[in-house]
Amino acid sequence: xxxxxxxxxxxxxxxxxxxxxxxxxxxxxxxxxxxxxxxxxxxxxxxxxxxxxxxxxxxxxxxxxxxxxxxxxxxxxxxxxxxxxxxxxxxxxxxxxxxxxxxxxxxxxxxxxxxxxxxxxxxxxxxxxxxxxxxxxxxxxxxxxxxxxxxxxxxxxxxxxxxxxxxxxxxxxxxxxxxxxxxxxxxxxxxxxxxxxxxxxxxxxxxxxxxxxxxxxxxxxxxxxxxxxxxxxxxxxxxxxxxxxxxxxxxxxxxxxxxxxxxxxxxxxxxxxxxxxxxxxxxxxxxxxxxxxxxxxxxxxxxxxxxxxxxxxxxxxxxxxxxxxxxxxxxxxxxxxxxxxxxxxxxxxxxxxxxxxxxxxxxxxxxxxxxxxxxxxxxxxxxxxxxxxxxxxxxxxxxxxxxxxxxxxxxxxxxxxxxxxxxxxxxxxx
Amino acid sequence: xxxxxxxxxxxxxxxxxxxxxxxxxxxxxxxxxxxxxxxxxxxxxxxxxxxxxxxxxxxxxxxxxxxxxxxxxxxxxxxxxxxxxxxxxxxxxxxxxxxxxxxxxxxxxxxxxxxxxxxxxxxxxxxxxxxxxxxxxxxxxxxxxxxxxxxxxxxxxxxxxxxxxxxxxxxxxxxxxxxxxxxxxxxxxxxxxxxxxxxxxxxxxxxxxxxxxxxxxxxxxxxxxxxxxxxxxxxxxxxxxxxxxxxxxxxx
Numbered sequence: 252x253x254x255x256x257x258x259x260x261x262x263x264x265x266x267x268x269x270x271x272x273x274x275x276x277x278x279x280x281x282x283x284x285x286x287x288x289x290x291x292x293x294x295x296x297x298x299x300x301x302x303x304x305x306x307x308x309x310x311x312x313x314x315x316x317x318x319x320x321x322x323x324x325x326x327x328x329x330x331x332x333x334x335x336x337x338x339x340x341x342x343x344x345x346x347x348x349x350x351x352x353x354x355x356x357x358x359x360x361x362x363x364x365x366x367x368x369x370x371x372x373x374x375x376x377x378x379x380x381x382x383x384x385x386x387x388x389x390x391x392x393x394x395x396x397x398x399x400x401x402x403x404x405x406x407x408x409x410x411x412x413x414x415x416x417x418x419x420x421x422x423x424x425x426x427x428x429x430x431x432x433x434x435x436x437x438x439x440x441x442x443x444x445x446x447x448x449x450x451x452x453x454x455x456x457x458x459x460x461x462x463x464x465x466x467x468x469x470x471x472x473x474x475x476x477x478x479x480x481x482x483x484x485x486x487x488x489x490x491x492x493x494x495x496x497x498x499x500x501x502x503x504x505x506x507x508x509x510x511x512x513x514x515x516x517x518x519x520x521x522x523x524x525x526x527x528x529x530x531x532x533x534x535x536x537x538x539x540x541x542x543x544x545x546x547x548x549x550x551x552x553x554x555x556x557x558x559x560x561x562x563x564x565x566x567x568x569x570x571x572x573x574x575x576x577x578x579x580x581x582x583x584x585x586x587x588x589x590x591x592x593x594x595x596x597x598x599x600x601x602x603x604x605x606x607x608x609x610x611x612x613x614x615x616x617x618x619x620x621x622x623x624x625x626x627x628x629x630x631x632x633x634x635x636x637x638x639x640x641x642x643x644x645x646x647x648x649x650x651x652x653x654x655x656x657x658x659x660x661x662x663x664x665x666x667x668x669x670x671x672x673x674x675x676x677x678x679x680x681x
Numbered sequence: 682x683x684x685x686x687x688x689x690x691x692x693x694x695x696x697x698x699x700x701x702x703x704x705x706x707x708x709x710x711x712x713x714x715x716x717x718x719x720x721x722x723x724x725x726x727x728x729x730x731x732x733x734x735x736x737x738x739x740x741x742x743x744x745x746x747x748x749x750x751x752x753x754x755x756x757x758x759x760x761x762x763x764x765x766x767x768x769x770x771x772x773x774x775x776x777x778x779x780x781x782x783x784x785x786x787x788x789x790x791x792x793x794x795x796x797x798x799x800x801x802x803x804x805x806x807x808x809x810x811x812x813x814x815x816x817x818x819x820x821x822x823x824x825x826x827x828x829x830x831x832x833x834x835x836x837x838x839x840x841x842x843x844x845x846x847x848x849x850x851x852x853x854x855x856x857x858x859x860x861x862x863x864x865x866x867x868x869x870x871x872x873x874x875x876x877x878x879x880x881x882x883x884x885x886x887x888x889x890x891x892x893x894x895x896x897x898x899x900x901x902x903x904x905x906x907x908x909x910x911x912x913x914x915x916x917x918x919x920x921x922x923x924x925x926x927x928x929x930x931x932x933x
Contacts, residue, residue, distance in 0.1 A: 252796055267783045591779045594740065595793040595840065596768015598761060675740050678779065 252601045254608070261609040264581070272613060275577045278570025279617025279657060280624060283650045285563040287625025288632065290646045293556040295629065295638040297549065308383075310348075310503040312512045313446060314519075314538040315495040316530060325446045325544050330534055331492040334525040335465070341498060341518055346510040348501045351378025352493030353447055354464045357425035361456065363410045363418060374400075374422060375448065375457045376464040381497065382438060382457050390416040390436030395459045400432035405441035406454035407434075422456070424467065432458060446544040447495060465491040492525075498538065512538045567653065570617065571661040578610050578665035582672075589669050590677025603670035610662020611655055618654025622647050687749070688847045688879040689714040689737050694746035696732050696902075706732040707743070708902035714848065719870075719880045721890035724899030730883050731852075733899065737881060738850050739767035751847035768796055772841025776853035778833040780825040780840075786812060787821040790839045797844065811839035815869060831862035838869060848879045855889055867892050 265272045313325060321328030333352060342350040356374040360367050375381075379392040382401050393399035400420070407414040414420065418434045438444070441452040448455065458464075468491030496519075500511035519526045519536050530536065582589070589602055626642060633640045689712075696707040707729045714720055714737075724730050735741040736748050739755050742763070748755040751770035755763060772793075773779075780789045790808035799807075812821050815835040825833055834854060841849045851870070855863035871892060874880050882893060890896045896908040 252798065256795055256801075263783050587779070588781055591781060592792070592796070593764065594738070594767065594773050594779075596764060596796040596844070598764050598796065601796055675735055678775070 252597070252604065254604070257601075257604045257608040258612070260605055261612055264585070264609060265612055268581075271577060272616075275573050276570075276613050276617035276620065278573040279567065279614055279654060280570075280621040282563050282566035282570050283618050283621025283654065284624035284628060285566060286560055287622050287643075287646060287650060288628030289556060289559040289563070290643050291626060291629025291641070292632045292636075292638075293552055294641040294643045295633040296636075297552060298641040299638040308445065308541050310500045310508060311445070312498045312500060312508060312515070312538045312540055313353075313495065313544065314498060314515065314536055316526065316534045316536050318533060319535040324547060325539065326495060329494050330529065331468075331494045332526040332529040332534065333493040333496045333519070335461075335491065337519060337524050337526050338493070338496060340524065341496065341515050344511075344514045344518060346500070346507070346514040348499040348511070349378070349380060350496060350498045350515070351381060352460045352464070352491075353377045353381070353445075353495040353497055354460060354468075354491075354493050356458075356463055356467050358422055358456075359425055359427075360423040361406075362421040362423070363412070363414055366410050366412075368409050370406075370422070370454065370456070372453055372455055373425075374463060375455055376460040377457065377497065379459065380499070382436065382444060386438050386440070386444065387436045388439040390434070393435055393457065393459050396461050397459065398430070398432055398462065399435045399459065401436040401438060401457040402434055403438045403441045403455045403457075405452055406456050407437050409454050420456075430463065432456070445497070446539075446541050460491070460493070464493070468492065508540060567657060571614070571657040574610055574613050574658065574661035575665060577613075578606060578662050579668070581609070582606060582665045582669040585669075586672060586677045586680040589672045590674045590680065593672070593674035594678060599670040602672070603666045606666035606669045607659065607662045610666065611658030614654040614656070614658025614661065615651065616654075617657075618650045621654075622650045625650075686716050687713055688716045688718070688751065689881070690747075690749045691733075691736070691743075692747045694736060694743045694748055696729075696736065696741070697744045705902050707736070709746075710899075710902070710904055711746075712897060712904065714879060714881060716847070716879055717874075717877050718895075719874045719893040720882070721893035721896045722881065722883045722899060723885060723887075723890050723896055724905070725885070727901075728899040729902040730899055732902075734850060734852055734881075734883050737848070738771050738773060739763050768793055769844050770847040772844065772846040772849040774834070774837050774841050774849060774851035774854045776856040778825070778830070778837050778857070780833055780836055782825055785822050785824050786817060786828065786836045789825065789836055790843055792840060793844050807843060808839070811842055812836070815839045829862070830858050831865055834858060834862075834866050835869065838866070838873075842873065842878065848881055849873070851880065851882045853884055854882060855884075855886070863889070 315326050315329035316332045317328035317330065331354070335352070338350050338352050341347055354376045356376055358370050358373045361370045379395055382392055384392060387401070388404070390401070393401050402414060414434055416434055416436060420432050420434060422430045422432055424430060441454070443449050443451065443455070444457075496515075498511055498515045500508045516536055516538060518524055520530055521527060526536070592602060629642070630640060691710055691712045694707055694710045695705065698704045698706055710729070710733065722730055722733060732741070736743055736755070737750065739750055742756045750766060753766055755766070758766060781792060784792065787805055787808045790811055791804040794804045794807065809818070809821055812818055815838055817832060817835050817839070820828060820832060825836070828836065838849075854870070855866055858866060867889065870880055870882070880893070882889065884890050891910065893910065895910055898905040898908065
């Protein structure tokens with residue numbers, strides 16, 4: 252009997268028990284849907300985070316000085332050790348395209364004319380190319396040494412009247428001092444521009460390190476702050492020290508990135524650098540690419556996903572037991588039909604194929620419905636959490652394969668029993 | 682051994698079931714069923730009718746002796762070959778019709794050909810042809826539960842004939858039918874017999890058996906006597922004569 256005929260006959264008997272078949276597939280539907288939904292969410296989450304690393308970012312190496320034993324994400328345990336001279340020297344290295352500092356200045360509020368909004372996120376002070384040009388929706392990058400700022404949409408839209416390029420804002424620094432900034436650009440996204448900021452959406456204001464950070468840091472130094480450790484450096488040298496350094500490699504090629512990373516580390520750890528006076532046993536420079544920094548998060552996501560897939564696998568197991576059970580009932584119920592088929596010339600393998608096909612159809616239908624449901628679930632979830640939707644298509648294919656597999660495994664024993672049925676007994680069966 | 686003119690032959694066939702004490706369901710039965718003949722098998726409950734049917738129908742193998750169906754010795758075949766032989770050389774008609782409940786009349790008739798790997802279009806054509814011959818040309822698309830008992834048995838008969846078998850084996854074919862319908866079905870049997878089909882009918886009803894050329898009377902696993910009809914009179918190979926017309930219902 253050819254497979255198409257088996258399919259036709261098997262489909263006939265499934266349709267003969269619509270409710271029963273539907274309930275049987277439910278276990279598979281739930282299992283597959285759970286896997287697909289969570290894998291979709293996982294992939295979307297991943298894309299939401301990893302997708303923010305544009306090619307330009309991928310050639311950036313993020314460095315900070317911290318106790319070598321410190322564990323954690325970007326800037327964990329970071330201390331301000333890098334001076335402007337260090338940045339300039341690193342930027343001049345052959346293997347390095349550019350280098351600039353990174354710091355945050357704590358703030359309280361931002362005013363646009365009469366209107367003032369609270370702003371606890373601070374100013375993000377860095378080099379002009381920290382905001383890459385293709386990330387600007389309008390305007391231009393800020394210039395070093397100018398009182399200029401680039402805002403992200405979330406920051407620009409928090410006022411009643413949206414801030415546009417050319418507007419002047421007043422920023423109240425933690426401590427009460429006020430600084431004016433001229434808005435010169437708006438970014439295209441409210442998500443973080445680098446792993447230092449984190450990737451979540453929030454209002455952010457980007458400013459040049461000079462003058463904002465330098466005057467802030469030296470001001471603190473001149474004022475003789477109460478925290479000895481941090482201020483000492485700024486006080487002694489009389490200039491700002493940066494918490495972090497961003498080194499741009501000439502390309503996102505791994506060799507280039509490693510070369511940039513190595514030469515920057517070598518320079519900073521050598522006596523030539525200002526940073527070296529703090530480095531040594533206590534502090535070491537760490538350079539990481541975004542991708543490397545994200546790996547940690549990725550590992551957690553993977554763990555979570557595997558956990559959920561594990562639970563879904565249990566649901567699939569329960570589902571396949573359901574199919575096996577219903578197939579056994581079906582075989583018993585149709586003993587007489589099996590007898591008829593055998594009497595009119597059905598071979599054992601025909602009967603086996605018929606029942607196996609039926610189980611596989613149930614499995615595949617479950618897998619298809621489950622996949623659909625899972626994709627919808629993933630869509631709703633991604634929409635709800637506001638993630639870019641990414642469908643892991645390889646899992647969709649896998650789900651169908653699993654459906655077939657579940658059907659075969661669940662149907663094997665019942666089908667074998669059906670095939671072994673003695674036609675004489677079966678024909679007598681009431 | 683089978684000759685060209687023999688559809689079925691049994692030589693000294695024994696079938697013994699071992700359920701505790703050995704039970705000899707058939708105890709040395711020899712019978713030749715010539716091609717184109719019409720044989721009725723009668724006997725009381727436990728006389729070995731069902732066992733004989735199962736053997737002739739290639740559903741079972743004898744413990745001893747030889748059963749030849751369509752020129753092939755059933756006892757030498759393995760299960761697969763036996764199934765194949767059954768599919769091509771034996772057409773079954775059952776008391777309870779035994780149609781597939783979810784297949785319509787055409788599909789039921791075509792079912793044996795499905796297992797022979799015959800093309801769907803060809804199958805359906807053949808099935809419709811046969812349904813027409815049994816007078817159900819307009820019932821092809823009906824499911825069994827939409828058909829009357831007599832119509833179902835016609836479908837079953839068409840199914841039995843679909844592979845042009847060496848024999849049609851009918852087990853109490855009219856046992857579930859009323860008198861009028863019974864007559865119609867038996868008339869159909871006569872019609873196909875006249876057209877050359879070899880018929881074996883197992884029954885306990887004398888008037889059903891009388892449609893045949895001869896009646897084989899079974900008793901306790903042996904052929905009690907063979908009664909030739911149509912003027913030839915009865916031949917009695919066994920010495921004892923018993924009631925040839927048991928009245929108790931028996932469909933085993």
